[in-house]
Amino acid sequence: MKAYRASLLYFAAPESLPGQVTFEQDGLLVVGPDATGRQVVQAIGSYQQLASQVGSQYPGLQVEHLPGRIIAPGFVDMHIHYPQIDVIGSPAEGLLPWLENYTFPHEKRFSSPEYSAEAATFFIAELLRHGVTTALAFATSHPESVNALLGEAQRQSLRMITGKVLMDQNAPDGVRDETRQSLIDTEALIEKWHGVDRLGYAITPRFVPSCSEAQLRGAGELAAQYPDVWIQSHVAENRDEVAWVRQLYPQARSYLSVYEDFGLLRPRAVYAHCIHLDEDDRALMRSTGTAAAVSPTSNLFLGSGFFDHAGADRAGFLYGLASDVGGGTSFSPFHTMLAAYYVGREGQTKPGVSLKPQHLWWQHTAGAARALGLQGVVGNLLSGCEADFVVLNPQATPLLARKTSQAGSLDELLFSLIVLGDDRLIEKTVISQAGTA
Structure with a gap:
């Protein structure tokens, strides 16, 4: 005591x-x-x-x-990429060129257990230095990256949720995985880590363009088989990305609805960005219990757009704040809250909203915990x-x-x-x- x-x-x-x-x-x-x-x-x-x-x-x-x-x-970060500690601050014309020129080449390194372990140690030290005590993080497509991050989090007693990235198409050699093996690896990692000490597993399709229909279907089947694990991905971050998904799934009502079709929208499902949504999408977020990870420094840095706080509150779906390092420009929750204030003032609807300090703080603590299904826990x-x-x-x-x-x-x-x-x-x-x- x-x-x-x-x-x-x-x-x-x-x-x-x-x-x-x-x-x-x-x-x-x-x-x-x-x-x-x-x-x-x-x-x-x-x-x-x-x-x-x-x-x-x-x-x-x-x-x-x-x-x-x-x-x-302690602050709760709803979306962060631990393999991108060396990508932060890299110049780019937008999301897709940034992924191709910086992110994917760096993530290839995480096939090495030694490199993954060193990066995980640095990453968790950086979280703690900035007061972040719970995080939902992306690893890479390599199981070694998951083992390194959750192993270090276990040593530090940190509450950490992560998952092996699924990406079996539209990705370069070194980060592209194989459909069947990726699902076998995911289930093995769930069995190994989920619910151990303060650790959780998240089924992690990178985004729709990086995953075949077979891989998304398999991810949805695993989500149904393991209903208490998390799901994390990206949606409607960038207009070029949205257009790409429309080409891949011309019959789908929206980008978000593709995930619904594969059984990937539910409580404990967290989608980063959620910028280019319409009212039907927002209603779908609410009805399925799916949450948004709002990443304002990343959205400003990559020129992706502005999260519509007024629209989210009108629809009543869950959301919380996230750094999105390395597209995001800082581990600091204070920088993230300030960027959210800027975004709220600009907004997607006019006039913009002036987010109150207490609400900003809630979004990065109790509100984020609620969105993760961890209210009353962290x-x-x-x-x-x-x-x-x-x-x-x-x-x-x-x-x-x-x-x-x-x-x-x-x-x-x-x-x-x-x-x-x-x-x-x-x-x-x-x-x-x-x-x-």
């Missing part, structure tokens, strides 16, 4: 939109093992109200006092949640210290952190069962 005294940021009603924050200026967070031995939140609230109660319930409990600091839930600090959290230092830089000291409201404080924050704001990342990083 351990307790922390600091300012606390969490969500008392995590299911509600737009995710109103609860903020305790002087709060107490108590963590300890549950019946299974997991480190979880045992109590949270006002220090004045909880201190005597907790002290009598847990005699000798040590309280770590962190004056001037804010404890908040992304929040309510009783029973896994004890993943970050310690924020609002005085981390001179400009942050100057600005946050003048904040007259919670929104002003959070917006200052979003606009001016980066990895320096993360003083400590605490992982359930693993100590600190």
Whole structure:
């Protein structure tokens, strides 16, 4: 058992939109093992109200006092490519040339277990440095890449979901897989890793153009056979990509509906981008329980378009924020939240929406956890949640210290952190069962 005294940021009603924050200026967070031995939140609230109660319930409990600091839930990244740590910041004319010229050549390296292991170690260290404690990540088409990432995540006790990429067509040698073997490998990796410790598996067709009908059909059959695994892919990111899918499936109502036809839309299915959707697509997302991973830095960098937050909220489908490294330009949740604010202001509908700071924060924590089907598990600090959290230092830089000291409201404080924050704001990342990083 351990307790922390600091300012606390969490969500008392995590299911509600737009995710109103609860903020305790002087709060107490108590963590300890549950019946299974997991480190979880045992109590949270006002220090004045909880201190005597907790002290009598847990005699000798040590309280770590962190004056001037804010404890908040660890961030949840709904879409990120671990093999693209060396692709980030590569210039390109758009999505498809970027894949051909940078991404696929780099991903060939992950056939090597040694290279995969080194990249996985770096990748997870970078996540933790930026306060990300749960991630849904792409690996490559090589099983070695999955084994390396989940093995390192297991060593770090990180909650990680990933999967071997399926891509048996329209891809170069070295990353293109073989249809039957790709499905055999996927099932073997599910059996090996899914549900082990804090790990999960995601069936991962890269996107429709990279997968044959036989491969997509096999992916859907595996999704039906293993209903508690995740599904992840891309949809409607780029207009050229959308046109390509229309050529491949001229009878399909839309790009998104191709996935539906193969049984790949359901709860725990997460599709990155979801930019060029129509109202029928949004209704389909809602009716199937499928979630969108919103990737604003990537969409801005590659010129793909703007996610329509107003349309998503009108339809009522699930979504959360994602870095999309390496198309995305930063691991930092603060950079991602700020980019989402820019995108909301521009939007696909006029006038644009001004996303509130509390909503932005919710999208990268409790909202993202909800979209992944992990509400009440991660992304929040309510009783029973896994004890993943970050310690924020609002005085981390001179400009942050100057600005946050003048904040007259919670929104002003959070917006200052979003606009001016980066990895320096993360003083400590605490992982359930693993100590600190």
